[in-house]
Amino acid sequence: MDYKNTPYYRVGRAADLHGKDRLIYRLLEILPGFLSWATIIGTVLVSYFLPFWAAVFIIVFDLYWLLKTVYLSMHLRQNWKKMKHNMAVDWEKMLLNIKYDHIYHLILLPFYDENIDIVEKSLQSLANSKYNKSKMIVVLATEAKTGKQAEIIAQEMTKKFTGFFGYFCVTKHFLKATDEMPGKGSNIAFSAEEIRRKVLDKNMIKYEDVIVSAFDIDTVIYPQYFECLTWNFLTAEEPLKSSFQPVPFYNNNIWEAPALSRVVAVSGTFWQMIQQERPERLSTFSSHSVCFKTLFETGYWQKNMVSEDSRIFWNSFLARNGDYQVVPMTYPISMDANLDRNLWHTIKSIYKQQRRWAWGVENMPYALFGFIKNNAIPFYQKLRFTFVLIEGFWSWATNPIMIFLLGWLPVIIGGRHFQSTVLSYNLPVLTRDLMTLAMLGLLTSAAISISLLPPRPDRVSWRQVFFMFIQWIFVPITVTIFGAIPALDAQTRLMFGKYMGFWVTPKFRNYNK
Amino acid sequence: MTMLKRRILTGIFSLLFLILAPIIIFYANGTIMGDDWNILATGGVLVRSMESGSQLFVNGKLKDITSFFTRDYFLKNLRPGVYTILVKKDNYNDWSNMITVYPNKVVESIVFMLPKEINVTEIKKFIVEDGLSSSSIKQTPKVNPNYEVIDALFSTSSLVKKYVSVLSTTTSTSTKYAIGTKENPIRNRHLLLWSEKDTAFLAWDGDIDSAPKIFCKYIKDTIKCDSQLIVYSFETKIINLDFFLGETEKILVLMGDKIYAIEAEQNQNKKPQLLYKGKNPDFRVFNNIIYIKDGVFLGQAEI
Numbered sequence: 001m002d003y004k005n006t007p008y009y010r011v012g013r014a015a016d017l018h019g020k021d022r023l024i025y026r027l028l029e030i031l032p033g034f035l036s037w038a039t040i041i042g043t044v045l046v047s048y049f050l051p052f053w054a055a056v057f058i059i060v061f062d063l064y065w066l067l068k069t070v071y072l073s074m075h076l077r078q079n080w081k082k083m084k085h086n087m088a089v090d091w092e093k094m095l096l097n098i099k100y101d102h103i104y105h106l107i108l109l110p111f112y113d114e115n116i117d118i119v120e121k122s123l124q125s126l127a128n129s130k131y132n133k134s135k136m137i138v139v140l141a142t143e144a145k146t147g148k149q150a151e152i153i154a155q156e157m158t159k160k161f162t163g164f165f166g167y168f169c170v171t172k173h174f175l176k177a178t179d180e181m182p183g184k185g186s187n188i189a190f191s192a193e194e195i196r197r198k199v200l201d202k203n204m205i206k207y208e209d210v211i212v213s214a215f216d217i218d219t220v221i222y223p224q225y226f227e228c229l230t231w232n233f234l235t236a237e238e239p240l241k242s243s244f245q246p247v248p249f250y251n252n253n254i255w256e257a258p259a260l261s262r263v264v265a266v267s268g269t270f271w272q273m274i275q276q277e278r279p280e281r282l283s284t285f286s287s288h289s290v291c292f293k294t295l296f297e298t299g300y301w302q303k304n305m306v307s308e309d310s311r312i313f314w315n316s317f318l319a320r321n322g323d324y325q326v327v328p329m330t331y332p333i334s335m336d337a338n339l340d341r342n343l344w345h346t347i348k349s350i351y352k353q354q355r356r357w358a359w360g361v362e363n364m365p366y367a368l369f370g371f372i373k374n375n376a377i378p379f380y381q382k383l384r385f386t387f388v389l390i391e392g393f394w395s396w397a398t399n400p401i402m403i404f405l406l407g408w409l410p411v412i413i414g415g416r417h418f419q420s421t422v423l424s425y426n427l428p429v430l431t432r433d434l435m436t437l438a439m440l441g442l443l444t445s446a447a448i449s450i451s452l453l454p455p456r457p458d459r460v461s462w463r464q465v466f467f468m469f470i471q472w473i474f475v476p477i478t479v480t481i482f483g484a485i486p487a488l489d490a491q492t493r494l495m496f497g498k499y500m501g502f503w504v505t506p507k508f509r510n511y512n513k
Numbered sequence: 514m515t516m517l518k519r520r521i522l523t524g525i526f527s528l529l530f531l532i533l534a535p536i537i538i539f540y541a542n543g544t545i546m547g548d549d550w551n552i553l554a555t556g557g558v559l560v561r562s563m564e565s566g567s568q569l570f571v572n573g574k575l576k577d578i579t580s581f582f583t584r585d586y587f588l589k590n591l592r593p594g595v596y597t598i599l600v601k602k603d604n605y606n607d608w609s610n611m612i613t614v615y616p617n618k619v620v621e622s623i624v625f626m627l628p629k630e631i632n633v634t635e636i637k638k639f640i641v642e643d644g645l646s647s648s649s650i651k652q653t654p655k656v657n658p659n660y661e662v663i664d665a666l667f668s669t670s671s672l673v674k675k676y677v678s679v680l681s682t683t684t685s686t687s688t689k690y691a692i693g694t695k696e697n698p699i700r701n702r703h704l705l706l707w708s709e710k711d712t713a714f715l716a717w718d719g720d721i722d723s724a725p726k727i728f729c730k731y732i733k734d735t736i737k738c739d740s741q742l743i744v745y746s747f748e749t750k751i752i753n754l755d756f757f758l759g760e761t762e763k764i765l766v767l768m769g770d771k772i773y774a775i776e777a778e779q780n781q782n783k784k785p786q787l788l789y790k791g792k793n794p795d796f797r798v799f800n801n802i803i804y805i806k807d808g809v810f811l812g813q814a815e816i
Contacts, residue, residue, distance in 0.1 A: 059541055060534050071526050078514045277514050416722065416729070417736055422543030422557050425587060425619045430541055 003374045004299070004319040011366065012181070012304035013499055024372065026497075028365035033495030035390065036397040036488055043406050044413075051414025055427045058407055062434040065403055069438040073445075075277040076270055080448050082330045083247065083273065091227030092130060100230050104166070104210045106137045106195060106292060110187045111217050113146045116153045118218050118336070121252070123157060125219075127164045131226035137167040137199055137210075141191035143182075144174045167199050176303075182501065185308030188214050189300035196296065208240065210292035214301070214309070218336040219287050220252055228331045229289055236327050241320060243313055244289040245282060246329045247272050250337035251454045255464070257337040257346070259471040263478045264350050265337035266449045268357075276328035281388045283313040283363075284326055287333050290316075306500055307360040314363055318370040322377035334454075355486035358396065359493075359500045364389045397487035400479040407431040442472045543617045545590055554616035557589040563600055563624045570599040587619075597782075600624050609782040615731055625763055625776040627786040633805055633812040636660050660811060666797040667806045693754050704761050706744075708751035713744040713766060715777050727762055727778050744777045745785065755798045758816065765796060765803065772796050772805065788814060 003009055011017055014026035047054040109122060119140070126138055138161065142154050154170045162168045171191040180186040192212065200210060211233055225246070233239050250257075250265035257265065275282050284290075286309055298316045301308040317324040338353055340346040367389060371382040408431065411424050418424050446469045456465060493500055514522075539545075547553040560569060565581045577586050588596075591614045600608045605626045612620050639654035695714070698705035703719030717724040717740050729738040749768045757763035762777045765788065772794055773785035789796070791807035798804075803814040 055541075056538055059538055063534055063537060064530060067526050067530055071522065074522065075514065075519075278519070280516075416726075416738075420618055420620075420726075420736060422555070422589070422617050422619055423541050425557060425559065426541040426543075426589075430537065 002319070003321070003370070003376070004297075006373065008369060008373050009315070009318065010299070010302060010304070011369070012302065013362070014365075014497070016304070021369075025365055025369050028368050029362075029497070030495045031368075032361050032364055032390070032393045032397075033488075033491035035394050036491050037495075039394070039398045040401060040406070040488075043402060044409060047406070047409040048413050048415075051410035051418035052421070052423060054410040054414070055418075055423050058402070058410070058427065059430055059434075061402060062407070062431055065399065066434045066438045069441045072274050073441045075274045076448065077444060079247075079273040079277045079330060080451070083332065084451075086228065086329075086331045087222070089228075091224040091231055094231050095227055095234075098231070098234050100234055101132070101135070102206075102209045103230050103233070104135050104137060104205055105131065105226050105229070106139065106192070106210050106212045108139050108141055108188045108191055108212065108214050109217050109219070110141045110184045110191070110214075111150065111154070112143055113150050114217050116156065119153055119157055120160070122215070122217060122219055123161050125221050127161065128223060129221060129226055130223050131230075133164060134166040136165040136226070137169070137195060138165045139191050139195055140168075140170045141187050142170060142172050143187055144172050145182075169195065169199065171195070180303040181305060183306055183308070184216075185301040185305065185311070186303035188308075189303050192292075192295065192300050196292070200292070207293035207296055208291060211244075211289050212292050212295050213287065213289040215287045215333070216335055218252060220334040222332055222334070225331065225333060228329060232327055232329050233289075233291070238323075238325070240291055240294050241316075241324050242290075242294075242327045243284045243316065243325075244327050244329055245272075245276070245284055246287060246289075246331050246333045247276060248286050249332045249334045249452060251334045251452070252336045253339050254337055254453065255457055255460050257339045258343055259467060260474060260478060260482070261338045261346055261350055262468065263471050263474045264354065264482045266445075266452075267475070267478065267483075269452070270445060270448070273330075276330050279326060279328050280384070281392075282326040282328060283310045285309055285360075287335070288312075288326075305362055306356065307362060310360050310363050311366065314367045314370065318367075318374055318377070321374060322381045332452075350482050351486055354482045355490050356500070358393075358487040358490035361393050361487075361491050361494055362499075364393055365494075393487070393491065397484055397491055400476070400484040401488075403431075403435065404476050404480050407435075439475070442475055445475075446470075446472045543590070553592060555590045555592055556614040556616055557587060557591055557619040558596065558598065558612050558614060559585060559587050559619055559621045560598060560600070561585045561621060561623045564602050564605060564626055567600050567602040567605075567624070567626070570597075570601070572597055573599075598622060600626065602626060604629055606784075606786045610778075610780045611782055613731070615734070618731065620731075621726060622780070623762065623776070623778060625774075625778075625786075627774055627788065627816070631788055632815040633789060634815055635810065635812045636663060636804075638811075663797075663799070663804050663813075664806070664811060666799055666804060667795060693751075699755055701756050701759075701761055704756075706754060706756060706764060708754050708766070711748065711750050711768075712746045713751060713754055713764060713775075714741060715744050715764070716741040725761065730779060742777070742779065745775050745783070747773075747785065753795060755796070758798060758803065759801050765798065767794065767796060770794060 011025065014022050014029055017025050043054060107126060111119060126136065140154055140157055142150055158168065158170055171194045173187045173190040175182055175186065200207065211229060229244055232244055236242050247269060249269055254262060272285065288309060294316065298312065298319055302311045302315060305311060313326060338346055338350045340349045368386060371377060371386065408428050410418060411427055414424060450469055453468065490500065543555045543557065545553050545555055563569065563579045563584050565579050565584060567579045568575055569577045569579065569586055571588060576588065579586065593614050593616050596612050596614055598610045598612055605628050608624050608626045610622050612622060614620065636659060637657055638660045640657045641654050693699050693707050695707050695709065698707035703717055705716040705718060707714055717728050721738050721740060724738045728740065728742055729736050744764055747766065747768055751766050751768055753767040755765050757765050757774050764775060764777060766773050766775065770791055770793065771787060772789040774788050775785045776783055789805050794805055794807040796803055796805050803816065805812050805814060
């Protein structure tokens with residue numbers, strides 16, 4: 001039986017299953033939180049009872065972290081060079097020898113209650129695209145429950161942008177209480193199906209000729225995004241078995257956002273750039289693209305969970321017995337960095353956004369359960385992805401805590417005997433030295449981040465640009481407070497079955513600055 | 514990056530990890546390669562709290578000159594054995610210690626050096642108020658209120674009040690306890706200080722596992738802590754003693770016409786350091802200041 005037709009395919013949480021399956025799924029939900037907490041509590045206990053071995057572990061771990069930082073920095077630098085090249089390339093020229101006029105782009109912009117300026121800027125960037133706009137189907141996917149104001153904005157956008165594109169549509173999603181969760185997934189899944197019936201079928205547009213881009217409402221594209229995407233689609237080995245992943249920049253409001261927000265945002269960009277160099281580990285994240293035929297066969301985005309952006313990859317992967325991949329585009333799209341009314345609200349927003357991203361851990365039990373149930377997936381692939389998933393979520397939640405908070409623990413609680421050993425005296429010195437070496441890699445990050453900034457507005461002084469460079473000293477704080485802790489928070493919630501709902505990141509741009 | 518390139522890179526980094534990890538662990542634990550390629554388990558000595566500008570000698574060889582920011586020095590990779598540590602600074606008493614280094618262990622030694630000349634500033638009994646310095650008006654000296662307070666510290670009644678108040682409520686404050694005796698030691702949290710004839714003792718009455726390092730020593734690779742130690746046996750009878758400026762590991766003693774300071778640390782080379790020499794002096798430590806009374810002279814030591 002096709003995995004797609006099993007009851008496991010659309011499972012959102014353990015409660016959607018029965019009997020033994022529910023138990024297995026529940027254990028898999030507990031697994032990431034258990035591993036992270038076991039590591040942290042284990043480090044504390046071992047530091048107390050077996051401080052020598054805790055110190056050995058910490059030194060080995062620090063070395064691993066240093067080498068990993070250097071290793072990933074090399075990937076980052078490589079991807080940065082590739083991205084600079086891709087941003088300079090004339091993609092229209094690249095398409096000259098390829099037949100592509102049959103390709104349509106369906107762009108889904110899920111809209112909740114964001115400011116009209118944000119919606120307009122996104123649509124305007126699509127209108128400014130160099131791609132043949134008659135081949136663009138732009139959809140403002142609204143939610144019925146957001147009320148009058150959102151409706152007015154949708155009407156205004158319809159007035160302004162109808163005629164710019166081949167098709168400009170507004171869909172209105174009514175939440176089905178039975179099997180849907182409020183959020184982006186249910187909205188864009190509804191919207192895609194609406195467009196299939198009302199535009200594609202009606203106009204006899206072939207599904208395999210349509211590339212769907214599921215964006216966020218603040219997504220602003222670079223002028224040749226669709227040319228680049230088309231080229232990637234048409235030159236991919238298996239375009240119908242692939243998703244296409246751009247690199248998310250958070251440049252829309254980067255000059256207004258505070259340093260903490262910038263560091264978190266750019267760190268996210270860097271992580272995606274690193275992952276683009278390791279496509280075998282890549283799953284879809286945030287704004288991504290996929291052929292409509294593939295999407296339709298997959299059954300659109302899952303509606304009963306939060307992180308639909310990555311789940312669509314796992315749905316496709318399991319439905320195709322592992323014969324599915326993500327193609328890295330190494331081309332950017334721009335979104336908003338976290339910015340709210342004031343610094344405190346911004347900090348809260350960063351935390352909540354990071355926790356929502358970390359809630360992507362809900363995909364781990366789904367994927368691992370799928371690996372158990374789908375025997376058609378090659379064993380090696382299962383093993384590799386199991387490692388990638390477990391290592392990824394485990395290191396996200398534990399590594400910064402281990403390095404920045406627990407590194408000196410054996411020295412503090414290891415007792416008199418350990419405290420008088422050479423190892424005890426060398427541990428803080430070694431930890432400090434290894435971390436200092438690792439932090440030197442931040443110089444590369446700082447330099448790359450400066451090179452990726454949008455043009456400096458006149459109102460921004462060179463002093464601020466300089467701060468953009470030295471802001472990287474915040475990394476130990478950001479990776480702990482806005483990395484490990486929200487990840488641990490999300491994993492703990494999943495472990496205890498306190499499932500998270502969708503949280504819409506407030507979008508705020510200070511135009512007066 | 515191509516898959517092949519990444520695999521090579523992963524291989525190189527994995528190899529680096531496998532090579533470096535044991536080397537770093539052994540090094541961190543004090544295990545090094547000797548001159549003749551044999552594996553050596555070394556130990557270390559942490560020399561702490563040196564005055565800035567001090568010269569540190571190990572077995573007669575200059576190792577370091579301290580600065581304001583580096584007043585501690587960690588002597589590492591020392592082969593097991595006995596080492597003589599000497600710290601010198603101009604115009605200060607030399608400090609020395611003989612330390613036994615054990616494999617994979619670190620011994621801490623806290624340096625205690627006093628200047629050779631310690632100034633004692635007189636606290637005047639009378640002060641002249643400023644302001645009315647006209648030659649026609651004769652200035653009348655006023656009694657210095659600080660003098661009265663400090664002078665009162667030296668009266669027997671205030672001593673009894675100060676120290677005996679910590680005793681049980683059944684104890685009468687009129688009882689003439691000898692201060693700094695075994696029955697009535699001077700207490701600093703869990704530390705008890707007293708003298709018997711010419712010997713100063715220090716004891717710990719808290720949990721033995723949390724006793725300060727000065728109570729502990731290595732015996733066959735394990736640390737053994739005692740609850741009592743002899744600080745020093747002097748040549749003459751101790752008249753008065755107290756903790757040195759609130760510190761728990763150094764003490765002050767009065768013998769005859771001299772006041773000395775000495776560390777409590779177990780150090781074979783330690784010597785009493787002269788703080789004051791007078792005719793019939795006595796001292797009190799109050800609010801982290803050493804007050805000295807010698808006949809009608811009352812002053813404070815400038816340390």
